[in-house]
Amino acid sequence: MSPRPLPLALLTLTLAAGCGEAPSHQEGPRFGVELLVAQALADQLSAFQLVVLTNGRQRECTELQKTCLNQQVKQAEALMLKDGRGVEGRALRFPVSLIGTNAPAQEVSIEVPVGRDYALIIEALSGDSPPQFLGSSCNYLPEVNATGNQPVLAAPMALNAIACDPTFGS
Numbered sequence: 001m002s003p004r005p006l007p008l009a010l011l012t013l014t015l016a017a018g019c020g021e022a023p024s025h026q027e028g029p030r031f032g033v034e035l036l037v038a039q040a041l042a043d044q045l046s047a048f049q050l051v052v053l054t055n056g057r058q059r060e061c062t063e064l065q066k067t068c069l070n071q072q073v074k075q076a077e078a079l080m081l082k083d084g085r086g087v088e089g090r091a092l093r094f095p096v097s098l099i100g101t102n103a104p105a106q107e108v109s110i111e112v113p114v115g116r117d118y119a120l121i122i123e124a125l126s127g128d129s130p131p132q133f134l135g136s137s138c139n140y141l142p143e144v145n146a147t148g149n150q151p152v153l154a155a156p157m158a159l160n161a162i163a164c165d166p167t168f169g170s
Contacts, residue, residue: 046127049166051091052079052112056119061138068133068164069121084109091168116143123166130165
């Protein structure tokens with residue numbers, strides 16, 4: 001399986017939550033993702049952590065969103081990803097960097113291996129040390145292919161702080 005970029009345009013109604021720079025060159029098909037963040041903890045929001053799991057349809061998104069993903073899945077279940085700067089890991093973190101005033105947004109690019117039946121988990125992280133889990137979005141990716149992919153509309157994210165360290169191994 002060869003990796004394909006998966007850029008994420010993260011938008012909100014009251015807050016643009018985002019994740020790093022898009023790569024300067026195109027390496028293949030791209031996904032667009034819109035993320036809606038509800039509730040107040042926005043001032044604590046520091047970064048987003050993205051993880052892609054195999055066997056997406058077998059996973060219960062509502063359960064995965066209740067607490068830190070690293071407490072619910074084994075590290076080996078997460079796919080190796082690569083960001084636009086070449087950083088690789090099973091979980092990629094992108095600092096919040098808002099652009100714009102009316103509908104602030106930020107473009108993110110990650111490479112995901114070509115395949116079927118994935119779950120994309122986006123965790124909101126606090127600026128604490130270690131970071132704390134503020135909420136997550138779980139999204140099914142039925143297929144990532146080499147020739148063209150439909151945009152992904154990320155599930156809404158309700159920010160609700162939970163006392164756990166979301167640090168996910170590489």
